[in-house]
Amino acid sequence: MRRIPAELCVRCKGAKFLCGLTSCPILERFRAVTNAASKVRLDVGLLQGSTPPSVIVGEKGYPKVSLSFNVAPEVVGEQARLYEDPAGWWGRASLHDIINYRSSLVSNFSMYRINDVWKLYEREISLATISERPVLSESKVTGKLETKLKFDGIVMPRGPTIKADDIRVTENPKVPKILDRLINDDVKANDAVLTLYRGGEDVYRVVSALSTGLLGTLKNRKLVPTRWAITAVDSIVGDSLLKEVRDLPWVSETSVFFQGYLGNYFHIIIYPSxxxxxxxxxxxxxxxxxxELTITDLSEDYWGKYGTLDGGYMAARLAALEYLTKIRRSAGVMIIREVTGEYFAPVGNWHIRETVRRAFNNRLGSFQGLGEALDLVQGRLKDGRVKLREIRAIKRVLNQTRIDSFFDS
Structure with a gap:
């Protein structure tokens, strides 16, 4: 979370909001975690409830990894979906709401080797994580409940954790037909991901399927850490879409789009190229x-080559390529993300993907050229100290003749 000076919290005690926030995230998290913990029957070592569905495969200790099966204690049925619903959250749930939802999930964790795929499948644990509806489960748990909320810049926050000796799925998962077929097919993981995406499955279910080892050739299936799976799905789908749009006719005009959510503000410029x-x-x-004021940048060229793999960029790139595929045009794409103090805790990069998707429904206008579009965005930035034309990647576009400029439109 954002580093708020400890002395400020001591003076405030959650009552004066000296940090500038509208409510105290420490107290809110404490209430949610305490409420979730009270529903775990530690006296008999039992945790009952539905998974939204939700799962996180860790990467520490690879090739032996943790699998966290996330459950809303004593919640049954559709009500559990609220605890992990990126598309449904967007524009409705505040950052405080999302932290409360995630704090209210209890994470049952067990250790597995990455080739224990069929063990999870036979017990329907992996199937429960790709179900179209929440699935009821019962876990035998041991040890103490760790109440610390874990944040990550790519995956969603993880709530209180406890070791699960046994997880039993007590309700039949509802697996989409296309996914059920691919689970039993001997198909490469990349091809399976694309088949699911083009078949209408959202990226979040595809990520869970890849992460829990349900995709790929039968003899090579493995558990994939969730962080890796998220970026892999964005990359696989994005690369496929890029092949579609790369040689399409160029857009005829320069346009600026905008959207903001959770203290993140995105301006997107689409220009003929x-x-x-x-x-x-x-x-x-x-x-x-x-x-302090910090600016980072990267570029990706016509052939899909970029300097640094960035999970946030890959999520935004997917959304931009979806738009170009939809309008059947190629274009230069410039995505400018502003991150303000409103974004005080990381909730994963799903909000980047969803916000950029929705930005293309909000066009600010059309412009004579890239320079005019940049001037508009410059005037809308939160801090005038930022000079867009002086940023390395933008200067490269403005000042250099790229080899792709010689391609016919």
């Missing part, structure tokens, strides 16, 4: 990770 993508992140003082 063969595909070339620019990603700029502006982190303001007091925002998450940044104690």
């Amino acid at each position: 063969s595909f070339f993508s620019t990603w700029v992140e502006i982190w303001y003082p007091t925002s998450l990770w940044a104690g």
Whole structure:
């Protein structure tokens, strides 16, 4: 979470909001965790409830990894879906709401080797994580409940954790037909991911299927850490979409789109060009990770080559390529992300994907050229100290003649 000085919290005690937030995240998290913990029957070592569905495969200790099966204690049926619902949260749930939802899930964790795929399948644990509806479960748990909430920049926050000696799925998972077929087919993971995406499955279920080892050739299936699976799915789908749009006719005009959510604000410029993508992140003082104004950038060229793999960029890139595929055009893409102090805790990169998707429903206008579009965005930035034309990746687009400019439109 954002580093708020401890002395400020001591003076405030959750009552004066000296940090500038509208409510105290420490107290809210404490209430949610305490409520969840009270529903775990530690006296008999039992945890009952539905998974939204939700699962996180860890990466520490690979090839022996933790699998966290997330359950809403004593919650049955559709009500559990609220605890993990990225598309449904967008625009409705605040950052405080999301932290409360995640704090209210109890994470049953067990250790598995990455080739224990069929063990999870036979016990329907992996099937429960890809179900179209919440699935009821019963876990035998041991040890103490760890009440610390774990945050991550790519995956969703994880609530209180406890060791599960046994997880029993007590309700039949409802697996989509297309996914059920692929589980039993000897198909490469990349091909399976694309088949699911093009068949209408959302990326979140595809990520869970890949992460729990349900996709790939039968003899090579393995558990995949969730962080890796998220970026892999974004990359596989994005690369496929790029092949579709790379040689399409260019867009005829320069457009600017905008959307904001959870203290993250995105301006997206689409301009006539063969595909070339620019990603700029502006982190303001007091925002998450940044104690001072910080700017990062990267570029991706016509052939899909980029300098650094960035999970946030891959999520935004997927959304932008979906839009270009929809309008059947190629274009240069410039995505400018501002991160403000409102974003005080990381909730995973799903909100980047969803916000950029929705930005394309909100066009600010059309412009004569890239320079005019940049001037508009410059005037809308939260801090005038940021000079867009001086950022390395943007200067590259403005000042250099790229080889793809010689391609016919």
